[in-house]
Amino acid sequence: MIEADLILYNTSQVHTCASQGKPKKGKSMSDTGAIEQGAIAIKEGLILEVAPQSEILKRYGSSKKLDVGGMAVCPGFIDPHTHIVFAGNRINEFEQRVSGSTYLEIMAAGGGIMSTARAVREASVQDLVEQSLPRMQKMTEYGMTTIEIKTGYGLDLPSEMKMLQAIEQLAALSPLTILPTFLGAHAFPTELKAEPETYVNLVVMEMLPQxxxxxxxxxxxxxxxxxxxxxxxxxxxxxxxxxxxxxTEAKKIGYKIKIHSDEFTSLGGIGLGIDLGATSVDHLDVATVDDQKRLSMSETVGVLLPGVNFNLGSTHFADGRGMIDRGCAIALSTDINPGSCPSPSIPLMMAIASRYQKLTPAEALNACTINAAFAVGVGKMCGSLEKGKLADLVVLNQPDHRYLSYEFGSNPVKYVLKKGNLI
Ligand SMILES: [Zn+2]
Incomplete structure (x- = not known):
């Protein structure tokens, strides 16, 4: 008998989301790799084996066992697109918007990304960490075990560097796996609005190398x-x-590539991302059928952010159904940010994606686990419950994973384990 650090047992089903080392595309997105009454043996933070309980209990022993009371288990959720580090909030703008002001009117009055940028520029690294940590903790309560975090509210060299430092401090304070993204080209700062090329030069020649x-x-x-x-x-x-x-310059000096593209207009960003071998292309609300077909033939994952459309009160959503039917690998994300999606809940995104983008509950689950892992370049390390991967997993408070998409507004997560530890 092999000694494990922990055996998790008495499940209804374990959804492994196993994928043979690549993102799930098209039809394979409807397979969650379910093992009926599965159990999981864990050692040193990694998965030893996932198999039916009768086999696991025969092969492994442990002084520590976690009885999950007949509930469903799935991989820990991965958010491949967040703007979680920011200062202040945009509650006033939200109120103006629901009272009838348009996004453009709010921007003209100094709102939007620039209002957050002003707050970030005034904040210290410590302020950013203190304000962002509770948001990360909320995301964890909803099952998150890995989070990508972008800069992009500094929009000058010192403030963008400050955001990177805050991201690193958050990573040190949290058990979650954090992945940093430099998004200096999020918006043009007010002071260089009239000189866009000066700002692009600043990004390329100073920010990217530093x-x-x-x-x-x-x-x-x-x-x-x-x-x-x-x-x-x-x-x-x-x-x-x-x-x-x-x-292009970023790729040359060693960055992996992501792009916010086709949120409102199709400028060719999806093709650019694919040509540069981007890890992901994100938003895709107005992606053309041709771009969807190109995406399906590439290694790039398409990340959909349906919470943004919901939050903006839009009835237009990215064509998730069409993309999956055309063979794309699709992931979901909260896009958590103070303006267009102030939500920490990935299960809510599954619920919205199922209703408005017609993803089945199984597709939504794969989109938030294995495909989301590949959307941040860590698909070989986490995102599915397979031998040798991180023991990052979620125990639901229901025996059926479909509750994730079916129920909304409540938290369907009972326990979260990161590297085999209950958090
Ligand atoms: Zn974004």
């Missing part, structure tokens, strides 16, 4: 984690030419 230098001295680099560069490719943000210049 952020990479920071990364190489960071704990993320020591752990072998990737570092991403992201750009908001959109009308009134960065056009295709500017996005191409920034991301």
């Amino acid at each position: 952020a990479m230098e920071w990364f190489k001295g960071s704990s993320f680099f020591q752990k072998g984690l990737p570092f991403f560069c992201d750009v908001f490719c959109e009308q009134n943000a960065f056009n295709l030419e500017q996005s191409t210049r920034i991301l």
Whole structure:
């Protein structure tokens, strides 16, 4: 008998979301790799084996056993797209919006991303950490075990570096796996609105190299984690030419690539991302059928953020159903941020995606686990319950995983385990 640190047993089903080392595309997204009455043996934070309980209890012994009371178990959730580090809030703007002001009117009055940027510029690293940590804790309560975090509210060199430092401190304070992304090209700062090329030069010539230098001295680099560069490719943000210049330079100096594309207008950002071998292309609300087909033939994961459409009161959503039917690998994310989606709940995103993007509960589960892991370049390390992967998992408070999409507004998560430890 092999000695394990922990055996988790008495499940209804274990949904492994196993994927043979690649993201799930098309039809395979409807397979959750369910093992009826499965059990899991864990040692040193890693999964030894997932199999039917009768086999696990025959092969493994442990002084520590976790009886989950007949509930369903799935991999810990992974959020591949967040703006969780920020200062202040945009509650006033939200109220103005529901009272009839348009997003453009609010922007013209100094609101939007720039109002958060002002608050971030005034905040210390410590302020950012103190304000962001409770948001991460809330995400954890909803089953999150890995989170990507973007900069992009500094929009000048010192403030963007401050955001990177805050992300590293958050990673040190939390048991979660954190992945950093440099998003200096999130918006043009007010002071350079009239000189966009000056800001692009600043991003390319100063911010990208300095952020990479920071990364190489960071704990993320020591752990072998990737570092991403992201750009908001959109009308009134960065056009295709500017996005191409920034991301091409970023790739040259060692960044992995992500792109915010096709949220409101289709400028060609999806094709750019695919051509550069992007890890993910995100939003895709107005992605053309041609771009969806190209995405299906690439290694790039499409990340959908349906909480944004919901929060903005829109009835238009990215064509998740069409993308899966065309063979794309799709992931879901909260996009948690103070303006367009102030929600820490990934199960809520599954519920919205099922209703408005017609993802089945099984597709939504794979989209928040294994495909989300590949959307942040850690699909070989986590995202599914397979031998040798991190023992990051969620015990639901229901015996059926479909409750994740079916019920909404409540928290369906009973326990969260990170590297085999209850958190
Ligand atoms: Zn975003």
